[in-house]
Amino acid sequence: MRTTVLGDPGPTVPVQGLGCMGMSEFYGTRDDEASVRTLHHALDTGVTFLDTADMYGRGANEELLGRALKGRRDEYVLATKFGMQRTDDPAERLVRGDAAYVRQAAEASLRRLDTDVIDLYYMHRVDVRVPIEETVGAMADLVAEGKVRYLGLSEVTAEELRRAHDVHPVSAVQSEWSLWSRDVEEAVVPECVRLGVGFVPYSPLGRGFLTGKVAVDDLPEDDFRRHQPRFTGERGAANARLLAPVTAAAEAHGATPGQIALAWVQQRADVWGLPVVPIPGTTKVHRLDENAAAVDVRLTDAELDALEGIAAAVEGDRYADMTLTSAGPRAR
Template sequence: MTKNTTIEQAELGKGGPRVGVQGLGCMGMSEFYGDTDEAAARETLDAALAAGVTLFDTADVYGRGRNEEFLAPFVAAHRDGITLATKFAIERTDDPQYRGIRNDRAYIRGAVEDSLRRLGTEVIDLYYMHRRDPAVPFAESVGAMAELVQEGKVRHLGLSEVTGAELREAYAVHPIAALQSEWSLFSRDVERSAVGAAAELGVAFVPYSPLGRGFLTGAFTDAAELSAGDFRAFQPRFTGDNAKANAALLEPVRQIAQAHGATPAQIALAWVHEQAQVHGLTVVPIPGTRRPSRLAENTAATRITLTQAELALLEPIAAQVAGDRYPDMSSTSAAREE
C-alpha cells in the first residue's frame, strides 16, 4: 500500500481559508540566508504544493519586494490552489541598516497596491501587519486594513508580533484570521498572552522560525559557520558563549529524534504541531527552505506524534536559552507585554 505523504488541512480563523497544516515561509528564497539557487527554490515551491502545502508566506520587505516578484509566476500558475499571504509595515531604504515601521492609513493603502502589482494578482488572501507601531492608534491601522477587505483587495487579515491584549483590540475592529509570531522550542514568549488570546478568539497561530532559524536542526552551532550576508550572524543567541550554551540544549532533541528514526528538525517541528492540542487552537507553522529535500523532511514532521514523556523532556529548553532572538527587541510583542 502506498503511504500517504500529503499533509492534512486546517482552517485559518473562523471562516478563514483551509490550508495545509504546514505552510512555506519564502523569505530565504530572496534574502537573509545567503545566496539562493533560483531553480532549486522554484522546485521547492512545486514540491510544497505537491505535498499539500497551500499557504505560501512572503512580505514586501523581503528583498525589498523581490520575494513577491519571485513568487509571481508561481502564483499565476496556481492561483486557485494556494493561499497567498504577504505583509506590510517594515519600511526600508537604500541604507541597509535602516528599518522603519509604518502603520498609518496612507502607507497601508500604498503598500497593498505595490504588493498586488509585484505578486501579479488582484487579491491577497491573507494580509498581515508585519510589525506594530504603537504611535498609531491600533483601531486606525486595523480599520484601514478592514477597508481593503471591503474593497476586495484582501480576503482575510492577520497580525504579527502582537500581544494578547492587542489581538483582542484588533479583533474588536475586524475579525483576524491568523497571528504570525516566532514560536519554537527556543522561543516561547508568545505563550505569555498571545497564544491564549488566539485560542479564545478562534484565531489561528502561524509560527515563524519554528526551527529556531535553523539552529534547532543542528545545521550550524555558531554564527561563525554561516556564509557572508547571513543575517543570523547578528542575532545574539547564535554567537560566542550564547551559541555554545544553546547548542548544548539540543541533546534531548537529538535523543528523541533517534528514538523516532527522525531528524532533529522533524522533532522541533513536531513539537510546534503538538501545541495545537496543548493550547486548544489551530497551529500552522511556516518553516522556510529552498530545497525540495528539506521540504519533504519538514512536511514529514506532521506525521510524528510525541509522547507526554518526550514533551516533558523538551519543556525546559526555552527557559534556558541564552540571548535574545533579535539584537533589538523593541518592535516585538515581548517588548510590549505588561
C-alpha cells in the same frame, strides 16, 4: 497533507506551510531556480500555504512568487505582510501603519504578486505612532473591496490583538514560537484561544539552530544569523548543549532533530486547542519533504517532558533588537 481552518473566520490551509523569506534574502546567496523548483514541489505535494512579505528582498520575494506560480493561483493560499519599510541601511526598519500607507502597500503587493486578491494580509509590525484601530480599519476596507480575504497581525501583544479584533475579525497571529521561543504562551496565545484566532509560528526551527546543523563560522558573511545573540560566542555554545533531548527524540523516532522541533510545534495545537500552522522556510526540495514529514511524528508524553525546559534555559534574546517584537518594550 492534513488541513485546518486558520481562525474563525479564516482560510483552509495545510497544517504546515512554507515560509518564503529565505528565498530572497537574509540566509546567504539567492538561488531563484532552486526556489522555483521548491515552490512548484510544495504545491504538488500539498504544502499550499505560502508566506511572504513586501520587505523580503525589498519586494523581490513577492515578485518571485508571482512569476514562479503564474497560472496556478487557485492552488495555494497566499499570505503577505506590510508595514516594515527598508532604507539604504540594510539593518534599519521603519514601521508604518497609517491608513494611506496600508492601501499603498497593498496595491504594490498585488502588482508584484500578479494577483487580484491576497488571501491573508498581515500587519507586519505595529506602528506605535498610529492607533491600531486606524491600521486595521484600513485593512478592513481592503476586505470590503475584495482585495484581501482575511486579516492577520504579526508580533502583537494580547491587548493589541483585542483592540484590532474589535475593529475587524482577525484570522491569524504570526509570531516566533518554537522550542526556544515561547514568550507568546504567556498572554498572546491564550488571547488567540479566547477570540478564535489561529496562530502561525515563524522560525519554528529556531532559524535552523534546532536542526543541530547550523555552525555560525560556516555561514556566509551576509547571513544575518551571524549577528543574532543566540547563535554567537559562549551563548551559542551553551544553547547547542540544550539540544540533547531533541537529538534523543530524533533517534527514537528515526527522524531528524528538525522534525522533532516541528512536531513539538504541531502538538502545541493539542495543548492550546487552536489551529497552529508553522511555516518553516527552505529553498531545497529535499528539506521541504523532510519538514512536511514532521506532521506525522507524534512525540510521547515523556519526550515532551524532556523538551519542556529548553526555552527557559536558552541564553540571549531572539533578536539583537527586540523593540519591534511582542516581547519588546511596549509589552512591558
